[in-house]
Amino acid sequence: MEIIRKKIPARRWRIALLLGVGVLVNYFDRVNLSVSHGALTTEFGFSDIVFGYLLSAYSLTYAICQLPIGVILDRLGVRRVGRMGAFLWSVASFAAAAAPNLSLLFGARFLLGVGEAPTFPANAKAIGSWFPVHERSLATAIFDSAAKLASAIGVPVIGILLLHVGWRWSFALTGLVSLAYFGYFWLVYRDPVDDPKLTAVERDYIQQGSAAPAAIACSVQPSSLLKLLERPKVLGLAIGFGAYNYVFYLLLTWLPTYLAFALKIDLLHSFLYTGVPWFIAAVADIVVGGWLVDFLVARGWNHTRVRKTILIGGTACGLGILGAAHVHTATGALIWISISLGGLAAAAPVGWSLPSLIARPVDVGKVGGIVNFSNQVSAILAPIVTGYLVVHFHSYTWAFGVAGFYLCIGIAAYVFLLGKLEIEPGH
Numbered sequence: 001m002e003i004i005r006k007k008i009p010a011r012r013w014r015i016a017l018l019l020g021v022g023v024l025v026n027y028f029d030r031v032n033l034s035v036s037h038g039a040l041t042t043e044f045g046f047s048d049i050v051f052g053y054l055l056s057a058y059s060l061t062y063a064i065c066q067l068p069i070g071v072i073l074d075r076l077g078v079r080r081v082g083r084m085g086a087f088l089w090s091v092a093s094f095a096a097a098a099a100p101n102l103s104l105l106f107g108a109r110f111l112l113g114v115g116e117a118p119t120f121p122a123n124a125k126a127i128g129s130w131f132p133v134h135e136r137s138l139a140t141a142i143f144d145s146a147a148k149l150a151s152a153i154g155v156p157v158i159g160i161l162l163l164h165v166g167w168r169w170s171f172a173l174t175g176l177v178s179l180a181y182f183g184y185f186w187l188v189y190r191d192p193v194d195d196p197k198l199t200a201v202e203r204d205y206i207q208q209g210s211a212a213p214a215a216i217a218c219s220v221q222p223s224s225l226l227k228l229l230e231r232p233k234v235l236g237l238a239i240g241f242g243a244y245n246y247v248f249y250l251l252l253t254w255l256p257t258y259l260a261f262a263l264k265i266d267l268l269h270s271f272l273y274t275g276v277p278w279f280i281a282a283v284a285d286i287v288v289g290g291w292l293v294d295f296l297v298a299r300g301w302n303h304t305r306v307r308k309t310i311l312i313g314g315t316a317c318g319l320g321i322l323g324a325a326h327v328h329t330a331t332g333a334l335i336w337i338s339i340s341l342g343g344l345a346a347a348a349p350v351g352w353s354l355p356s357l358i359a360r361p362v363d364v365g366k367v368g369g370i371v372n373f374s375n376q377v378s379a380i381l382a383p384i385v386t387g388y389l390v391v392h393f394h395s396y397t398w399a400f401g402v403a404g405f406y407l408c409i410g411i412a413a414y415v416f417l418l419g420k421l422e423i424e425p426g427h
Contacts, residue, residue: 009202011195012130012139018188019123019143022086025181026116027150027252028158028174029093030058033109034253035158036167038260043167044102048257052387055253056380057106061113063376067225069118070369074222074362078122078129079189085122086182088115093175097168120352120375121368128356128364129192132206134298136356137307141290141349145282148345152278155256159272222362225370233358234367236417240315241351242374243410244344247318247403249382251277251341258396263330273330277338281345288346289314304421311350312414317343318407325400357421378406 033040033055041051073081092112099105123143131139161170192198192206228234256274259265265273293310297303320339327333355367382403389399 008205009199011198011202012135012206015126015130015189016139016142018185019126020146022082022119022181022185023123023143023146024150025174025178026089026119027147028154028177029089029112029116031151031154031252032093032096032158032171032174033058034256035155035162036170037257039162039167040105044105046102048391049384049387050102052384054102054106054109055383055387057109058113058116059249059376059379059383061110062117063113063373063380065114065117066121066369066373066376067366068369070121070366071225073118073122073125073365073369077191078126079191079194081118082122082189083182083186085115085118086178086185090175090178090182091115093171093178097171097175117372120372121355121365124352124355124368125364126189126191127353128361130206132208133303133357135294136353137293137297137349138286138290140353141286144349144352145285145290145345147348148278148281148285148341150278151252152275152282155274155278156272159256223360223366225366228359228363228366228370231358232417233419233421234370236413236419237351237354237358237367238371238374239413239417240311240410241371242378243406243408243413244315244318244348244351245375246378246382246406247321247340247344249379250386250399250403251321251337253383254386254390254396254399255337259330259333263328263333265330273334276334277341280338281341284314284342285345285349289349293350307350307353307421308414308418311347311418312411314343314345314347314350315407315411315414317346319404321400321407322404325397354421358423360423 037051040046040054041048046054069081089112092108092115095111096105096108099108124140127136127139127143158170158174161173190196190198192203255277259273289310293306296306318340320336320343323336324333324340327336351371355364355371359367385402386396386399389402390396
């Protein structure tokens with residue numbers, strides 16, 4: 001523990017910031033479509049049901065890529081896979097801006113899903129390599145909170161851009177930002193073993209705080225996907241995170257439309273109001289899911305108890321979406337949605353820190369891929385199911401009710417399947 005008392009260089013935190021910027025740019029690309037709902041339906045003349053499928057197009061290819069991406073990540077590493085992904089998602093944004101018809105717009109969203117597929121599994125793997133256990137929640141929260149901050153910033157900014165210059169220019173500008181990030185990632189990211197700017201002191205600090213003993217870290221016998229799927233911890237994490245992501249994507253894709261049409265708020269104010277719960281979520285992500293968890297663990301609290309309390313408690317707060325189903329004012333809706341998103345955001349970085357805590361280094365990419373596959377199945381279903389329910393019932397009550405039911409299943413999975421957060425012998 002002596003090394004912890006020394007002044008440690010902060011190269012690893014620059015890496016965490018790099019990953020956070022990447023997620024921020026990712027989500028600018030994702031929310032662009034939900035902000036453009038009115039403009040796209042006017043230009044291409046499709047219904048809310050078709051729009052639900054368009055919202056899910058990205059998630060379809062994203063989900064298909066998750067399991068193979070985990071294997072590729074464990075073989076090729078974060079650096080090479082991250083570069084390829086950032087380039088592809090830049091191309092996808094420009095393709096969407098230029099799409100002359102609905103079919104090619106779908107194609108651009110499919111390509112975006114392929115390009116962004118490695119992001120979260122790669123980030124989880126990178127954090128496991130770059131950070132000791134007692135710093136991983138805050139490091140994870142830096143990139144995970146960026147997903148919420150992107151909506152807090154992106155929806156109002158992109159919405160104002162759309163109102164002034166049109167939806168095509170809003171997509172083109174996010175493409176330029178994505179291309180800039182590609183260059184930034186290319187120049188900065190290295191794995192710890194290859195980074196010439198990582199000092200020996202910081203490298204020792206990271207290694208001494210690793211979750212995996214040296215014997216495990218050096219193992220060359222990775223587990224198969226099927227073997228990992230047999231583990232209750234992996235299943236519990238995948239089911240719980242799937243429930244989280246259903247609510248997350250329902251709100252990510254439909255919140256501006258819900259505020260504008262269900263609560264009769266004008267388009268500009270719906271963009272501005274949408275930023276409020278996402279900003280609260282970003283703060284909860286960093287402060288509770290990140291800083292508080294690491295603060296308590298560093299002071300000797302049992303790390304399993306701390307992480308599971310935040311994970312389960314935060315996910316339970318997500319049930320606030322049920323309150324939003326029964327209010328008729330913007331204030332009431334924003335309060336309940338803020339409770340829901342704030343709780344889920346606090347739980348998210350804890351969840352993303354778990355692959356590197358319950359899996360050997362050679363399996364972290366695959367476990368991250370399994371978890372994100374579950375996430376993206378939910379991301380596919382949430383916009384489509386919501387579109388059908390809203391069109392059929394002319395209300396968001398049933399849509400929010402389905403989300404709450406799924407969250408209850410996710411909470412049960414965390415409670416009964418996760419167990420102690422450690423790498424099990426023989427795994």
